[in-house]
Amino acid sequence: MYPLDEKENWFSGKGHWSKTLDEDWFNWKWQMRNRLTKKEHFERFIQLTEHEIQGFDIAQSKLSVAVTPYFFNLIDPNNPNCPIRKQLLPSGLESVISRVEKKDPVGEENTMPVPGIVHRYPDRVLFLVTDRCASYCRYCTRSRLVSNAQKYGFHPSIEAGFKYIEENKSIRDVLISGGDPLILSDDKIEYILNRLSSIPHVEFVRIGSRVPVFLPQRLTDQLLKIFSKQENLWMSIHINHPLECTKELYDACRKIVAHGIPLGNQAVLLRGINDNTQTIKSLIHRLMMMKVKPYYLYQCDLIEGSGHLRTDPSVGLKIIEELRGFTSGYAIPQFVIDAPGGGGKIPIxxxxxxxxxxxxxxxxxxxxxxxxxxxxxxxxxxxxxxxx
Ligand code: SF4
Incomplete structure (x- = not known):
């Protein structure tokens, strides 16, 4: 287990990029341009393991590798089992595919009436607006399309999505996701939010994003201003480990909330990363300090090549049992399994x-x-x- 100290300072700073000018470091476009994407980029800072070297070959046709400099700084270069590293660096173990694993583990393709809209529940839809992210998580449920390494060729028609939502008056809740919608330009984000909020039967809109975690520099004053103009916008972010809770993320979350956007966290339970009560407890306490409600704890989906990161569901149950009564009820996330094949989220x-x-x-x-x-x-x- 990775050693944790509740009292350690929340990491912040330029780390390996100490000579970078502030105007670059705090510029989200600089962070995106300078992402580590190739094996050689990582080898400048850390000694890759055999599994990781093999992983870079597999990644080309499975899910691209990318890590922002800001987030890369959170990796402990001397620990091959660092929980940040294991989420983002590819592994040769991704080539091990069990017969229960699928390219589309939660059956989204079967409930996609138009490209980019997943309509599974009666009153809400998932609206996928991009296939790109600031950094790529090796266990991503949408690996089939995210980053286009598998040549899915995701080309959502945003207008067709709006039309579908307009014509289906039972839709009262839209979750904008991808990929990560917050890597789009300010203009595009504003356009999408304004179009959705102009649909009378859409009561509220949610954004699902890991950008505040990978790229807190993206939360510019301009973007926050766009958010604050929305009548009913919520945001779900995705933090898996307390070490991700930096000073930068803390500031970003507090700013988002100060602009009227409630925040919830969706963590994924991952083997060797956060699969113990102490780590999850430390995470949820930090979330509460950042004004983020711990919302879901997901059992890792049965995505191809993710067996080395997946725990048995009994692990999640034990964690919840060891939290209930021992910390604030408000801090305890709901443990869920997204049912294979498209059954939706089932609370466990x-x-x-x-x-x-x-x-x-x-x-x-x-x-x-x-x-x-x-x-x-x-x-x-x-x-x-x-x-x-
Ligand atoms: S940020 Fe979300 S969509 Fe992007 S790779 Fe990670 S889990 Fe997948």
Whole structure:
């Protein structure tokens, strides 16, 4: 397990790029232009393992490699098991594909009425607006299309997406995702948000993004101004490990919230990265300090070549059981499995109901103590409640 100290300073700074001018370092376009994408870029700073060297060959046809300089600084160069490194550097183990793994593990292709719109639930849609991200996560559920390494050729028609949403009046909630929508230009983001908010039956819009985590420099005053003009915009971000919670991310989250956007976090449970209670507890406490509600803890989807990063679902259940009662209820995320084939997200909970019958419930609390909760039929009255 990676050593964690709750009291360690939140990392911040230019690290390997100490000589870079501030005007470059804090410019999100400079960060994007200077991403580490090739094996040689990484070899300048860290000694790659055999698995990682093999991984770079596989990545070309599976999912591109890219890491912003800002996020690369979070990697411990002396630890091949660094939890940041394992999320972003490819591995030869990605070539091991089990028969239960799929290119499209949660069946999005079957529920795509127009390219880019995934309509699985009755009242909401997922709107994929790009296939590019600031950095690429090796366990990405949408590896089939993200980065185009698999030659998917994702060309969503944004206008066709708007038309679909306009014509389907049951859609009251739109989640804009990709790829990562926040790598689009300010103008494009504003256009998408304005178009969606002009649709009368769309009650609220959410953005799903890992940009605040990989590229906090993107949260410019101009972008925040665009956000603040939206009537009902929410944002889900994706932080998996407390070491991602830097001073820069802290500032970015506080600014987003100050501009009226509620934030939630969707973490993915990953083997050898965050698959223990101590790490998740440290993460959710930091999230709360950043004004980010820990929303979901995902079981890693059955994406091809991700077996080395996936845990058994019992691990997530144990973590939730070890959190419930031992930290604030508000800080505890819902553990979910996105059902293979397109069944949607299913909440998975530890079992606190020992027995349920006509007499009521027998419940177990967080300490393992047993309590009875009687049904109404057990209640008696000694006098009439209402006099005629
Ligand atoms: S940021 Fe999201 S969409 Fe992009 S690679 Fe990571 S998980 Fe996939």
């Amino acid at each position: 909970n530890p079992n606190y109901i020992i027995k349920s019958d006509e007499n009521g419930l027998v419940l177990k609390n967080y300490e393992g103590k047993i309590f009875n909760y009687p049904t109404n039929s057990d209640l008696i009255t000694t006098k009439p409640l209402f006099l005629p």
